[in-house]
Amino acid sequence: MKFKRLWLALFLTGQLTLGLAQGSPLADETPQSDISDAPITVPAMPSASSHDPLPIDDVRLFIEILEQLKENYVDPISDKDLMTNAIKGMLSGLDPHSTFYTQDEYESAKESTSGEFAGLGIEVTADRGFIKVISPIDGSPAEKAGLKPGDNIIQIDDIAVQTIDTDKAIKMLRGDVGTTVTIKVLRDQSNTPLTFEIIRDVIKTKSVQYETLNESIAYVRLSQFQEGSTKEVESAIKEMQTHAIAKKGAIKGMILDLRNNPGGLLDEAVSLSDLFIQNGLIVYTKGRAEHAQESFSATKGDLLAGAPIIVLINSGSASASEIVAGALQDQKRALVVGEKSFGKGSVQTVIDLADGQGLKYTSARYYTPNGTSIQTTGIIPDVMVAPVNVELQTQLLSIREQDIKGHLENENGNAPAEIHYIDNSKHAETDYYLYEALNILQALMVTKENQLI
Known part of the structure; x- marks a missing residue:
């Protein structure tokens, strides 16, 4: 595997530049003081003997929970979904900036540095069940509609944000160019929601x-x-x-x-x-x-x-x-x-995984x-x-x-x-x-x- 990128952007697990971008990856870098575009190779994995022994009891517990969910969860759920959720949970439990990307998420995450993508054009963070606006991108549909830093998105179309997981909320905010999404936000300490109808568009980020x-x-x-x-x-x-x-x-x-x-x-x-x-x-x-x-x-x-x-x-x-x-x-x-x-x-390292998936984890301060x-x-x-x-x-x-x-x-x-x-x-x-x-x-x-x- 190779380091895909090192990231320093302000994006959390479930956090993205709304459109088709999640996160803002740092460009490949070499160890020298002058930066080049050549990727650096991830050091070879240490031998098993250099690590603590595998926690067999914990692995057994994980397998037991996996089997219980496969057999008894209210709706059918695939092994892939269970494993993906388990990996995402493992990373999100470390810190807000570490995450696992599915193939679609990874492709979306890499688009934000090209300067053009589709969506609303807002930097957001998922925290405590809400989606908070960090800032709208200059000239974006979100900025033109009047969204401001600090706005709490509480409803997307007819769905309350706190009733769904962050990934689903983010997918609801995404969409095709020309389609409309209606969101409600709480601003400052007001209890009266503000309603915005925003037409998704191609975001050309002139930085x-x-x-x-x-x-x-x-x-x-x-x-x-x-x-x-x-x-x-x-x-x-x-x-x-x-x-x-x-x-x-x-x-x-x-x-x-x-x-x-x-x-x-x-x-x-x-x-x-x-x-x-x-x-x-x-x-x-x-x-x-x-x-x-x-x-x-x-x-x-x-x-x-x-x-x-x-x-x-x-x-x-x-x-x-x-x-x-x-x-x-x-x-x-x-x-x-x-x-x-x-x-x-903190610094995040992003690496390519099999099947077009990606891993981002905090590697340094x-x-x-x-x-x-x-x-x-x-x-x-x-x-x-x-x-x-x-x-x-x-x-x-x-x-x-x-x-x-x-x-x-x-x-x-x-x-x-x-x-x-x-x-x-x-x-x-x-x-x-x-x-x-x-x-x-x-x-x-x-x-x-x-x-x-």
């Missing part, structure tokens, strides 16, 4: 949006780390630089917006960080297996030639987003602004250059932006890794750093996070220019 602000600031919004995202960001920055030079100006700073970015491909997170870091560590991983010990370092070159950078994050920024924010923060290359991130600091594990604690911004409406913010449900049942603990017991807020209640802007980021970046730009005089 990068950009524009020049105030004639000298490059604003880049990255919605997810998919194949080619780094090249898109690099192209966008170079285009803005060219336009600025044509107007006898220059790009003097950048805002990298990673809010509600649930993660994606590891090699894209590493290569994106490498665009702005001259040298030093970007991220490293630690696990029990030898192949889980990896480190990735920057190569020479800085696309912005040292111009100041602000990274915007929030509670929906997860995994690969946290790698980028943590690397730029620890290497003193950027200021991180916003709110504490999601806090998913990842660490920022300073050796910090952000598992459950998240990335703490250098500048914490307080909400404009404090009362409203306290009512909003911000979902983070630490809130998910069965999450891995931070083995270092890291407590979050003390948080200092900027009082921006007087700035009733459409996007107050961006407003504050602009203020901070402009101050940094002035400071840098004064140093050069």
Whole structure:
């Protein structure tokens, strides 16, 4: 068998980008600091003598339960269904990110990194019997319909979500392009459901949006780390630089917006960080297996030639987003602004199985250059932006890794750093996070220019 991919995306068992995607796999990687597309081979399985003896009594118990269900369950059930359910249960009992994929599920899971698939276009998580919306994909039917991060999906068509298992709920949300699904959600702490009729469509996930602000600031919004995202960001920055030079100006700073970015491909997170870091560590991983010990370092070159950078994050920024924010923060290359991130600091390994099936399991934790594990604690911004409406913010449900049942603990017991807020209640802007980021970046730009005089 081969490693199919390593995953860092914010997707749980039963969690998917709704359409035909479940999870967001990390690209194949080699042990070197520069990432290639060559898969690495799974080490040979150790001999049986190196393991604890097979728990014969437990195996007997498993077989006894299997036979009871085959003979006496209320409806006929095949051996394959029983075994699939048993395997899924074995993995889901470990942590929220480990799972077994049937052939159809595995094909769906691999589609999300191609940048085009069919569905609603929402990142969701299954937790405590509900389906929670992490974030809608930019420009998706879900976003256009008005779904928001933190929404709890309680009903799909005429079926209450809590009366069916997660896999069935997910299948009900999927469907052919042009078909309609009606869902009811609970938002914030309201007891009154909101109803949405959403027409399924082809989701074309353009991961990068950009524009020049105030004639000298490059604003880049990255919605997810998919194949080619780094090249898109690099192209966008170079285009803005060219336009600025044509107007006898220059790009003097950048805002990298990673809010509600649930993660994606590891090699894209590493290569994106490498665009702005001259040298030093970007991220490293630690696990029990030898192949889980990896480190990735920057190569020479800085696309912005040292111009100041602000990274915007929030509670929906997860995994690969946290790698980028943590690397730029620890290497003193950027200021991180916003709110504490999601806090998913684990790495999933995905391997091919027989008959087109797949296995995803947590194989390592990842660490920022300073050796910090952000598992459950998240990335703490250098500048914490307080909400404009404090009362409203306290009512909003911000979902983070630490809130998910069965999450891995931070083995270092890291407590979050003390948080200092900027009082921006007087700035009733459409996007107050961006407003504050602009203020901070402009101050940094002035400071840098004064140093050069």
